[in-house]
């Protein structure tokens with residue numbers, strides 16, 4: 001069975017005195033959405049008659065894990081997911097991606113996948129979906145962006161998105177640079193050097209790498225910051241759009257800081273991740289109520 005996805009919509013928002021276009025990949029599909037849907041599109045688009053199981057590893061709150069659980073369910077595969085540790089709190093009160101993955105039948109294991117998990121019946125997926133197969137779905141996203149930008153007769157366009165592994169940004173840049181569309185990103189996991197090492201794992205030719213911009217201070221992935229919560233709330237209240245709480249606050253803070261240096265119109269890529277917001281929002285609200293966050 002071959003499954004397909006419809007193009008995601010583009011919207012316009014006016015915020016903080018500027019105009020931004022939003023590519024709503026969070027609206028791609030009710031369950032299979034965001035950039036993980038793009039990165040795993042390859043596995044939706046083909047028949048895999050011999051495959052019976054997906055094996056992957058990473059955090060028990062990962063967006064990639066949740067998307068893989070949906071993919072496995074759609075395809076009728078078993079999904080084995082390896083984690084280092086599941087916090088007691090989460091085991092007792094499952095929320096967010098972890099809860100949804102459990103509901104989709106994910107089988108959790110503590111430890112690392114075995115090497116023997118590379119037989120023809122098993123699809124092994126790297127942490128966060130950093131792999132070559134991601135290119136197919138991201139290339140399709142690039143095509144949708146090109147079609148929209150031609151239709152709108154936009155002269156100069158910069159696509160902006162926050163990065164984790166950098167896989168989405170890298171393949172977008174590869175497919176958009178030939179159209180004269182710039183792709184700029186900011187690292188949310190590690191720093192700019194880390195991100196460039198990630199790019200190099202997937203594409204040797206640095207000519208087609210995305211541009212990287214950053215903020216002066218360092219932020220640790222998954223930690224809570226007052227300014228992240230503040231910009232997230234402001235976006236939510238003023239534009240009505242719910243962004244992700246892990247990547248998008250850093251994304252927007254960085255974009256605002258560097259807006260004047262980026263040419264033409266901005267298309268911000270909304271990469272989904274809203275299932276993960278359930279647990280992030282709880283953490284932020286708890287921290288807020290405890291009065292330990294900086295005041296707004």
Ligand SMILES: *Cc1c(COP(=O)(O)O)cnc(C)c1O
Nearest residue numbers: 063163164165166167168272273
């Ligand atoms: C996974 C994810 C990212 C990072 O994507 P990469 O391709 O790893 O850079 C960004 N935003 C959201 C919401 C994600 O789920």
